[in-house]
Amino acid sequence: MNTELETYFDNYNKLFNHEGFKQLLQELSTNATQLADIQTVKDVEDLYFRKGQVAAFATVINLQGTIEAARDQAEAEEEGSVDV
Numbered sequence: 001m002n003t004e005l006e007t008y009f010d011n012y013n014k015l016f017n018h019e020g021f022k023q024l025l026q027e028l029s030t031n032a033t034q035l036a037d038i039q040t041v042k043d044v045e046d047l048y049f050r051k052g053q054v055a056a057f058a059t060v061i062n063l064q065g066t067i068e069a070a071r072d073q074a075e076a077e078e079e080g081s082v083d084v
Contacts, residue, residue, distance in 0.1 A: 009071045012064075024060070029057075029061060
């Protein structure tokens with residue numbers, strides 16, 4: 001893996017291990033759960049707005065898994081190019 005890509009993944013790893021990030025994930029998860037409760041939805045516009053908010057929260061909540069999968073793929077591709 002090149003230095004730039006290694007730095008990219010290392011920076012994310014530092015972020016994921018920071019207590020502030022863990023706190024943010026907890027708050028986003030709580031908010032997403034509250035937004036997913038459709039009993040208080042006023043109309044279809046409110047429903048779609050909430051759907052967008054939940055999707056945005058999910059992107060951040062799942063970021064660590066997404067980055068870890070990308071790093072695993074980059075490492076696997078690197079190993080594959082060495083074996084060729």
